[in-house]
Amino acid sequence: MAPAEPGPPPHPAPVVIVGAGPAGLTVGNILRAASVDCVVLETETREFIERRPRAGVIEEWAVRGLRQRGLAGNLLERAVSHTTCEFRFDGQRFRFPYTELTGAHHFVYPQPLLVTDLVREYADVRGGDIRFGVRDVRLHDLDSDRPSVSYVCPETGQRRLVECDFVAGCDGARGVTRASMPAEHARLSRHDYGIGWLALLAEAPPSSDCVLFGCHPRGFAGHMARSPEVTRYYLQCTPGEDPENWTHDRVWTELRERLGAAGAPPLTEGRLIEKRVLDMHDYVVEPMVYGRLFLAGDAAHLVAPIAAKGMNLALHDAFLLGDGLVAQLTKGDGTTLAGYSEACLRRVWDYQEFSQWLSELYHGTAAGDPFRAGTTLARLRRLFTSPAAAAAFAEQYLGTAAQY
Numbered sequence: 001m002a003p004a005e006p007g008p009p010p011h012p013a014p015v016v017i018v019g020a021g022p023a024g025l026t027v028g029n030i031l032r033a034a035s036v037d038c039v040v041l042e043t044e045t046r047e048f049i050e051r052r053p054r055a056g057v058i059e060e061w062a063v064r065g066l067r068q069r070g071l072a073g074n075l076l077e078r079a080v081s082h083t084t085c086e087f088r089f090d091g092q093r094f095r096f097p098y099t100e101l102t103g104a105h106h107f108v109y110p111q112p113l114l115v116t117d118l119v120r121e122y123a124d125v126r127g128g129d130i131r132f133g134v135r136d137v138r139l140h141d142l143d144s145d146r147p148s149v150s151y152v153c154p155e156t157g158q159r160r161l162v163e164c165d166f167v168a169g170c171d172g173a174r175g176v177t178r179a180s181m182p183a184e185h186a187r188l189s190r191h192d193y194g195i196g197w198l199a200l201l202a203e204a205p206p207s208s209d210c211v212l213f214g215c216h217p218r219g220f221a222g223h224m225a226r227s228p229e230v231t232r233y234y235l236q237c238t239p240g241e242d243p244e245n246w247t248h249d250r251v252w253t254e255l256r257e258r259l260g261a262a263g264a265p266p267l268t269e270g271r272l273i274e275k276r277v278l279d280m281h282d283y284v285v286e287p288m289v290y291g292r293l294f295l296a297g298d299a300a301h302l303v304a305p306i307a308a309k310g311m312n313l314a315l316h317d318a319f320l321l322g323d324g325l326v327a328q329l330t331k332g333d334g335t336t337l338a339g340y341s342e343a344c345l346r347r348v349w350d351y352q353e354f355s356q357w358l359s360e361l362y363h364g365t366a367a368g369d370p371f372r373a374g375t376t377l378a379r380l381r382r383l384f385t386s387p388a389a390a391a392a393f394a395e396q397y398l399g400t401a402a403q404y
């Protein structure tokens with residue numbers, strides 16, 4: 001661990017939260033609601049994090065968790081409820097009415113709106129301390145009773161030190177907190193799918209009343225409504241491919257082909273306002289705790305956006321970590337913190353397994369292997385012929401299992 005450099009006198013706070021994504025802001029809000037002081041450090045600006053497009057699908061239990069903590073006001077007013085998804089394969093449409101089967105549904109609420117709500121509640125309503133645009137964040141003495149976090153202040157260029165009792169590492173997949181865990185303490189397991197997704201946002205109304213999954217020999221295609229004006233699309237592509245290879249015409253031709261099915265209405269086309277290639281991979285850090293550092297969200301585990309699970313897991317961690325820190329700091333009760341890593345990882349591994357299973361469903365027909373294409377089509381058909389297979393899929397898709 002790097003020793004802190006001299007600078008202005010240290011500023012104490014019981015908890016330093018590194019990263020203002022869904023995980024960090026949820027932990028911060030839980031702490032502030034219990035009058036526990038904390039500091040959130042974020043490398044980007046407030047405007048940037050409030051606009052960064054990403055997730056949209058939130059599971060019901062996660063919304064319940066936000067509501068119980070007073071964080072779902074806008075979401076409950078504005079989120080759209082999704083009850084059905086549609087698979088397209090073999091030139092046909094297959095509707096999967098999961099709410100009819102289970103009584104459960106998905107909420108769709110764009111991540112930038114959730115982040116905007118969480119920052120406003122934390123900083124403007126609950127009076128939380130948040131510093132944007134910080135640089136070169138470093139963690140110190142994590143294995144001691146008095147860890148600290150230092151950063152370069154954007155206004156003065158000086159290194160500032162915050163002494164604390166606990167550090168919440170919520171700085172996502174490209175942050176620094178995970179790397180502060182000694183390699184001999186934490187195991188990083190990784191899985192590469194060898195698949196890329198061209199992630200697109202189109203300035204166009206949704207082309208269907210539900211999420212569409214096109215499982216086509218040319219590759220997977222997905223359609224997800226984000227708002228009445230904006231739709232997310234995905235196209236399976238080569239990992240590491242330059243998104244500029246995908247012209248407007250090529251994108252829409254390929255989407256029409258892969259999502260085409262008998263009786264399907266034409267796609268509503270529009271300007272592409274985001275075009276990025278995502279390399280599909282997963283990782284998990286075990287344990288998620290080192291000394292006084294607790295990782296949460298993508299900092300601890302990345303799940304490729306195949307099953308729309310990453311933000312849901314980030315919220316699950318944040319609920320446990322926020323509640324655990326409050327119990328420890330206000331009542332001296334360390335039970336939740338002691339079981340934190342294990343409790344989070346049970347759901348993490350379950351969601352990782354489902355993502356792998358779903359990946360084969362999405363990509364198997366395009367694997368260039370007739371045997372895999374045959375088993376994938378069998379797996380797809382089974383969802384529509386076997387009530388037991390449909391129920392198992394719905395449970396995992398919606399995250400409704402009673403226990404993880």
Ligand code: RFL
Pocket residue numbers: 018019020021022023024041042043044049053054055056057058111137170171172173174175176177199278296297298299305308309310311312313314
């Ligand atoms: P975030 O959201 O990445 O936030 C981390 C924050 O930390 C900041 N940061 C630092 N701050 C201080 N010091 C440093 N050294 C720092 N380094 C980074 C960053 O600027 C950022 O503000 O992590 P968090 O909170 O763990 O949340 C995770 C979710 O964002 C992520 O899992 C989801 O977006 C994944 N995901 C989806 N999840 C779902 O549950 N449902 C979905 O529908 C869904 N769709 C998606 C997705 C992810 C996608 N991409 C871009 C990979 C769709 C896409 C296209």
